[in-house]
Amino acid sequence: xxxxxxxxxxxxxxxxxxxxxxxxxxxxxxxxxxxxxxxxxxxxxxxxxxxxxxxxxxxxxxxxxxxxxxxxxxxxxxxxxxxxxxxxxxxxxxxxxxxxxxxxxxxxxxxxxx
Amino acid sequence: xxxxxxxxxxxxxxxxxxxxxxxxxxxxxxxxxxxxxxxxxxxxxxxxxxxxxxxxxxxxxxxxxxxxxxxxxxxxxxxxxxxxxxxxxxxxxxxxxxxxxxxxxxxxxxxxxx
Numbered sequence: 001x002x003x004x005x006x007x008x009x010x011x012x013x014x015x016x017x018x019x020x021x022x023x024x025x026x027x028x029x030x031x032x033x034x035x036x037x038x039x040x041x042x043x044x045x046x047x048x049x050x051x052x053x054x055x056x057x058x059x060x061x062x063x064x065x066x067x068x069x070x071x072x073x074x075x076x077x078x079x080x081x082x083x084x085x086x087x088x089x090x091x092x093x094x095x096x097x098x099x100x101x102x103x104x105x106x107x108x109x110x111x112x113x114x
Numbered sequence: 115x116x117x118x119x120x121x122x123x124x125x126x127x128x129x130x131x132x133x134x135x136x137x138x139x140x141x142x143x144x145x146x147x148x149x150x151x152x153x154x155x156x157x158x159x160x161x162x163x164x165x166x167x168x169x170x171x172x173x174x175x176x177x178x179x180x181x182x183x184x185x186x187x188x189x190x191x192x193x194x195x196x197x198x199x200x201x202x203x204x205x206x207x208x209x210x211x212x213x214x215x216x217x218x219x220x221x222x223x224x225x226x227x228x
Contacts, residue, residue, distance in 0.1 A: 004156075034216075036219075041224075042221055042222075043118075043219040043220050043221040043222045044157070044206075046216060046217075046218065094215075100208075100210075100215045101159040101162060101170055101172070102147075102149075102157070102159065102206075102217060103159070104156030104157050104158075106154075106155060107154075107155075107156050
């Protein structure tokens with residue numbers, strides 16, 4: 001069965017510092033992987049997705065993620081944090097097939113300190 | 115092009131009542147997925163509708179039911195509400211291609227059961 005583990009429920013960085021949010025997955029077949037961001041009292045916005053093309057995926061707002069099959073990881077990074085990046089970040093996995101439901105991690109809350 | 119919309123934004127019900135939540139999919143999309151997000155948790159897949167037919171269901175009891183209409187909008191119905199049904203209900207639409215089928219989310223409906 002698929003599962004997603006996000007290490008660290010809360011991450012705090014200083015403005016301008018590197019952001020690293022960790023995601024590990026388990027899947028019996030090559031997965032599709034996603035990062036979504038959720039601002040308070042809002043829905044989920046797609047940041048980026050991995051679809052078995054390039055292993056380094058660039059997304060919106062300066063975020064990127066690298067798919068590492070050997071480590072079953074898909075960590076999200078941003079070189080320089082901005083105050084507006086403070087939000088909840090979710091990693092999700094799905095498999096190709098008839099029902100491409102998303103399986104989600106528990107989320108990581110990112111705080112950015114001035 | 116309009117995005118995914120959901121109504122109502124907030125809803126308060128009492129235990130045992132029934133509720134209907136509505137979702138309008140993004141233009142051109144033929145698939146709608148519903149998720150339940152409890153406070154502090156990642157979303158949980160409820161079910162998905164593809165061209166008006168249920169196309170997969172998560173681990174939710176039969177009192178959670180849904181519909182998809184010819185215009186691909188959708189409803190989520192919950193009967194005999196329980197306190198644990200209090201959550202943010204998210205609708206996501208996508209266009210089924212057999213590939214990654216990126217899901218785009220609405221802002222959610224916050225349901226409170228008293």
